[in-house]
Amino acid sequence: MHSETRAVPLEEVLKSDWGGGKSPFAVSWGKLMMWLFILSDAFIFGGFLTGYGALRISSEKWPDPGKVFALHLFGYEIPLLLIAIMTFVLISSSGFMALAVNAAYNRDKKRTVIFLLLTCLFGLTFLGCQAYEWSKLILEGLRPWFAPNHPPFDGVRNFGACFFTLTGFHGMHVLTGVIYLSIIALRVAKGIYERRGSYEAVEIAGLYWHFVDLVWVFIFTFFYLF
Amino acid sequence: MAHAERKHPQVKVYLTIWFWLFVLSFSAYFIDLMNLPFALKAMLFTAIAFMKAGLIAAYFMHLRFEKLNLIYTIVLPLILLVALVAGVLPDGLSALMSRW
Numbered sequence: 001m002h003s004e005t006r007a008v009p010l011e012e013v014l015k016s017d018w019g020g021g022k023s024p025f026a027v028s029w030g031k032l033m034m035w036l037f038i039l040s041d042a043f044i045f046g047g048f049l050t051g052y053g054a055l056r057i058s059s060e061k062w063p064d065p066g067k068v069f070a071l072h073l074f075g076y077e078i079p080l081l082l083i084a085i086m087t088f089v090l091i092s093s094s095g096f097m098a099l100a101v102n103a104a105y106n107r108d109k110k111r112t113v114i115f116l117l118l119t120c121l122f123g124l125t126f127l128g129c130q131a132y133e134w135s136k137l138i139l140e141g142l143r144p145w146f147a148p149n150h151p152p153f154d155g156v157r158n159f160g161a162c163f164f165t166l167t168g169f170h171g172m173h174v175l176t177g178v179i180y181l182s183i184i185a186l187r188v189a190k191g192i193y194e195r196r197g198s199y200e201a202v203e204i205a206g207l208y209w210h211f212v213d214l215v216w217v218f219i220f221t222f223f224y225l226f
Numbered sequence: 227m228a229h230a231e232r233k234h235p236q237v238k239v240y241l242t243i244w245f246w247l248f249v250l251s252f253s254a255y256f257i258d259l260m261n262l263p264f265a266l267k268a269m270l271f272t273a274i275a276f277m278k279a280g281l282i283a284a285y286f287m288h289l290r291f292e293k294l295n296l297i298y299t300i301v302l303p304l305i306l307l308v309a310l311v312a313g314v315l316p317d318g319l320s321a322l323m324s325r326w
Contacts, residue, residue: 058321
């Protein structure tokens with residue numbers, strides 16, 4: 001194989017994986033479908049982020065996210081503190097999810113449930129932070145169709161539109177994920193997967209949860225940091 | 227469980243990735259606090275974002291341990307997002323330039 005370079009006919013290559021009677025992806029249908037869903041979801045968020053980028057680059061002014069999302073603590077204004085905490089919380093939840101999947105591989109029912117519940121708890125904390133952030137901005141007068149005509153918003157209406165769309169869609173994914181993971185945790189606790197002899201459902205739920213974390217990486221970077 | 231015996235990472239690998247995700251996130255946050263030119267910040271933020279995304283997809287989502295067929299099926303279509311950005315960018319840039 002290494003000494004002589006022989007061109008392998010295309011039919012042979014195709015037959016080896018795609019010739020029928022074999023699983024070309026070597027994963028179960030459930031996992032493949034979750035991956036395809038994630039791919040389509042990536043395009044949804046990719047579209048939103050691109051739209052936001054187009055609006056921002058063509059906008060005359062844009063509010064400084066460091067000021068808009070600053071927290072006042074002990075008399076100091078700390079820029080983006082809440083967002084940093086939210087990032088910390090979501091990465092932590094993703095880490096616990098990874099540990100849950102690992103426990104599921106080892107068919108450790110108790111640890112799987114505990115780590116899944118910790119994941120949900122951190123997901124709920126994230127949603128709590130987001131609820132606080134939303135209510136704060138709504139109280140300051142920001143709307144999806146309107147922005148107050150004073151600093152830090154300076155009447156940039158597209159800021160509200162982008163903010164509520166991006167974080168709203170992401171938050172909805174987190175909420176869905178918390179519900180999804182709670183159901184999976186319940187089913188693990190009931191011993192459904194133990195009886196089935198496969199904990200793959202935990203791994204598939206984990207794919208979804210990690211994807212939600214992955215989307216936050218890009219929202220955090222392009223909406224809050226830039 | 228036809229595929230159960232395939233290689234999957236140990237706890238230590240997850241914890242290492244977890245640690246690096248924290249390090250990358252905090253460095254992005256501190257870069258933001260520093261007084262650097264916007265272009266440099268933008269480049270660093272983008273690089274860190276893609277590093278984090280890569281770590282999450284490859285290890286947390288196990289994409290690294292999947293068959294090459296699956297990796298290509300998931301990763302290659304994402305190139306279309308580059309086409310989307312390339313299609314939208316000229317419009318935004320012309321608006322940006324017209325104000326200068």
